[in-house]
Amino acid sequence: xxxxxxxxxxxxxxxxxxxxxxxxxxxxxxxxxxxxxxxxxxxxxxxxxxxxxxxxxxxxxxxxxxxxxxxxxxxxxxxxxxxxxxxxxxxxxxxxxxxxxxxxxxxxxxxxxxxxxxxxxxxxxxxxxxxxxxxxxxxxxxxxxxxxxxxxxxxxxxxxxxxxxxxxxxxxxxxxxxxxxxxxxxxxxxxxxxxxxxxxxxxxxxxxxxxxxxxxxxxxxxxxxxxxxxxxxxxxxxxxxxxxxxxxxxxxxxxxxxxxxxxxxxxxxxxxxxxxxxxx
Numbered sequence: 001x002x003x004x005x006x007x008x009x010x011x012x013x014x015x016x017x018x019x020x021x022x023x024x025x026x027x028x029x030x031x032x033x034x035x036x037x038x039x040x041x042x043x044x045x046x047x048x049x050x051x052x053x054x055x056x057x058x059x060x061x062x063x064x065x066x067x068x069x070x071x072x073x074x075x076x077x078x079x080x081x082x083x084x085x086x087x088x089x090x091x092x093x094x095x096x097x098x099x100x101x102x103x104x105x106x107x108x109x110x111x112x113x114x115x116x117x118x119x120x121x122x123x124x125x126x127x128x129x130x131x132x133x134x135x136x137x138x139x140x141x142x143x144x145x146x147x148x149x150x151x152x153x154x155x156x157x158x159x160x161x162x163x164x165x166x167x168x169x170x171x172x173x174x175x176x177x178x179x180x181x182x183x184x185x186x187x188x189x190x191x192x193x194x195x196x197x198x199x200x201x202x203x204x205x206x207x208x209x210x211x212x213x214x215x216x217x218x219x220x221x222x223x224x225x226x227x228x229x230x231x232x233x234x235x236x237x238x239x240x241x242x243x244x245x246x247x248x249x250x251x252x253x254x255x256x257x258x259x260x261x262x263x264x265x266x267x268x269x270x271x272x273x274x275x276x277x278x279x280x
Contacts, residue, residue: 010223011066021223066196066220069246071095074158074194074218077244080104082155085184086114088139088177089160091194093117100124108154108187110140110180134176141176149183157188159209163202164195164217166235170209178206190215197222200232211239220246 013024071094078084081104086092088111096114099105100121109115110129118126131145159181161170170193172178185191185208193214200219217236222229237243 022225025225066198066246067091067094069220070194070196070218071098073244073246074192075099075102077192077216077218078102078105082106083108085109085152085154085157085187087111087157087159087181087184088114088137089194091160091196092158095158095194106154108149108152110145110184112138112140129180131180134174137177139177139180141180145180146183149187152187154188156190156192157184158192158194159184160194161204161208162199163204164193164199164232164236165201165203166211166232166239168203168207169211169214170195171204171207173204173206175206178208181208185209185213192216192218194218196220197226197229200229211236211241214241216242216244218244218246
């Protein structure tokens with residue numbers, strides 16, 4: 001699975017082989033010792049340095065339950081009548097499917113998949129950038145995409161990527177995609193990153209959003225025992241990133257975050273609006 005997809009989560013492996021995450025984690029350790037793969041926070045990748053990017057067919061089957069939970073939370077943060085930008089990615093595609101129900105929304109995107117998800121939403125206006133189609137993620141890239149964003153100003157940008165660290169922020173494996181994502185960020189007053197736990201601690205070649213520009217991170221609860229992912233979340237909070245964390249699945253214990261916590265809640269009793277999460 002790792003060879004085919006480039007990366008895979010421990011949860012996904014456990015589901016496929018029908019065993020516990022504890023057993024999968026032990027087997028992944030043994031495979032890493034043999035040099036067959038590298039462990040990452042909550043998953044495994046092909047060995048050798050930076051995480052490489054998988055194609056859309058592979059990525060669409062990775063961490064599907066986590067992406068659904070993240071998309072549900074992120075959609076609840078969008079208000080009626082807003083103007084937002086949404087970048088390319090499988091998680092943002094899930095978000096777009098839920099945005100179809102938000103009246104008066106204007107969505108600017110460089111993603112054919114996001115636009116397709118909103119194509120029949122009568123109360124949502126979709127504005128697409130220009131650019132050259134990148135087949136691996138169905139996103140528009142290049143100077144045409146970037147120039148079409150010049151002079152644009154919206155309330156928020158919703159972006160995903162291949163990796164996220166507190167030290168470096170959001171990153172991706174493709175230079176053209178990174179450049180367009182940076183242009184999307186420049187158009188927005190706030191930046192919301194959508195990243196499942198398998199991306200926490202992963203670093204890829206091209207930085208798209210430095211940590212100090214990330215306003216909010218919407219993510220899922222790391223698996224129990226994944227201390228490194230919890231540590232990364234705490235480090236992001238310590239850098240001022242506001243966290244909105246989807247709870248663990250049914251019967252799955254939540255992983256506690258180590259160290260001192262910021263005053264804002266990581267798992268609020270009701271989903272907060274972005275305005276409620278701003279520091280007072």
